[in-house]
Amino acid sequence: MAVLWCAYALFLILPGELALVGPLRSNGTPLRLLGLLAFFLVLAAFLRVDERRWPRPVAAIAVAYLAFIVFAWATAHLHTMTGPESAEINRSVLIVVSGTGLALLAASIVDDLRLAHVLVGLLAVGAVVCVSVGALQYFGVINAWSEVIRLPFTTTVVPPMGVVDRLGMNRVSGSTSSPLEYSVVLAIVLPLMIHLAVHARSKAARLGAAAGAVVVLLGIPLGFSRSGLLTVVVTTCVMLVFLRPAHRWTVLVIGAAIAVGGVVLAPEIVGILSDLVLNSSSDNSIQGRLNDYSSVIAQFEESPWLGNGPLFERTTVSVLDNQWLGTLVRDGLVGMLGMVVLLGGGAALAAHSASRLPRGSAERSLNGALCAGLLGLGVAAGTFDIFSFQQATFIAFLLLGLVGIGVPRRRDGAPDAAAPAEQASRAA
Template sequence: MVNPGAVVIVVYFLLQLLIYGVGVLHLDGSVVEATKTRMAIGLFANAGVALYVLHTVQTVRQRSIVLGMLSIGLTFECVVGLLQSFTGIDLRFLFQPPGFVLNLEETGFTERNGAFRVVGTSHHAIEFAVLAAVAVPLTLHLARYATKPLYRQCAAVGCLIAVFAMPAGGSRAGVVALAAALLTYMFAFTLRQIANGILVGIGAGLVYVVAAPASAYALWLTVVKANEDGSVLSRLADYSTVARTFHDHPWFGLGLGGNPPTVYGFLDNEWLQSIVQGGIVGFAAMLVVVGGTVAGLTAGLRTARSSRERDQAYAIGAALVGIIASSFTFDLFTYQQATFVYFVLFGLMWSSWRRDAGRR
């Protein structure tokens, strides 16, 4: 039987490929054409990695291994961010393989409300905060169900590192992602465990306020005074341009990668981004992949045969929901690390379906 998750990815891929094909029918400037090519390459890579994971990972142990490797990478990113925040040490420049070059125009840190916004190993502080939020449910799951005590202890440490790293990005998107992930993952716990978790969270928050008061205060202002934030106001001003673009190109938009920031700014909303780039078809592609995520979580819970499998499904689903929630506050698929993590987790979510479908 065909895995429904694979169908979702193929449909999403074909819709995006159609948008790309319509976009290349008209030539734009060199920057836009290069952006179209990069987006097309990313589309093939993202769909490919999701299908590869979906079809090659077949057991709970294999999923745990992939989650473990993913958690190690995310924890390393959080460690880099914390070092940037508290010591000024930037490990990004210490791991450059031979033959590779630095292709970022800006490698420094930005500032918000008087505090530096760290980026870890990401391209931007927003992406860093979202990835740190995603690391929390994944490491928490491993802290509960890893096979060896040492692995569980290391995962617990990784979870604490991710909790402390997320605020250093100074991003509302990270807060939204973490809240959505925890609200999803909480259904895997009892009321007593949830109450204990809230107390631990409050304690961790107080420790962070004492250890990094400037970053904590900056994040607080970012959330409570969002309606006065210049970045938010500038994005809202761009929405009229989005409306005009949709009026002129309602079905296929400007094409995949056809909206340079010099004209539209950074919309910081993947749904609006999909409308500008793909019109109605692009918006439908987003609905397909998001609907597939929700269906995958439901299928994973239905096929779970143990508390470990059930918790694993909730943890993966929580991470995916967190990323989806952040798509309303930043242009998700423009940032390759967050996009890659999303499609890997999508493949993991649906990888359990084939195992049970084959036993029926």
């Protein structure tokens, strides 16, 4: 469990550009190294035939996505690549191996709600830290978080973004690597904090989670990101489906109060957010992405099944900020199917797991929050190149590893078909 505790705790504390000094460069970030260690531990445990521990069914999704990525890596080598392109392809595989390791380890050893709540609580604390850093950046107290927490044995593998200007306001990245990543990741963690606010074991923990959720909801707009706003709407709406009516109304009332308070107390921020949404069609950042679409579609038609590999990055002038489209062109329909398996399959399994659990139970709520987060990430991928950022990539695997908590299993890891009836009788 120590590896998982460290990974979930450090996820929103250390930005993706901060790595250990040495030859590993971006592969030397603490989170990636923990993931690689987790992968080794899972593999070593699986090879122990005399004492094999079967993970929850969600492990099949993580392994399937890894297989898709390895296949895309192999087909990319059918093209002639430069040294930097080859290194980039290799890094993209290693980060998935690392994320898969964390997902598999969680799916193997986190087998009850108490352990899951510890990990979710670490994510919640990290989210509050991220917003606190964002607030300091917004008021001009600090700039790049990686420069503040940098130690003698750490280095930044890419220049930190820090605070940037958007329409005259400080646009923050908190403890992440970009404002988009900041807003999207916080929006994905929010349903988990709502879950803790309802189902944490102690009253103090529930109140703390509720206060943290309010802080996160207040902090998301500081990223001034349309992607973040869209994601928080999606994740909150999906989470409401899995809550009791009384809890739904509580969330809606608090959300409405925050919105009204924002209009009264921070009209400039609300005005800029409204302008970003209502005038998006004339935004230069969006127009720059759309201008590339015609050439991108032409590339897809050249190799629809396996994609164009490194040729995609060479011929794309600007950043697409669309992970679905970028994957479709770079890795083809096969690569896009891998994304569907990871995000769509993970969300579907979380929803199915929730449907097999008693209404109002904490396990049902947790799986609903995981479904909301994975669906939100899938929607955000249409407006944000999520897999270009470490924390936006890892959040998918950190959520995936907890899917299926509370669904009883047989010794071979398969769901127990009699579980719904038994749980219903116990609930009654």
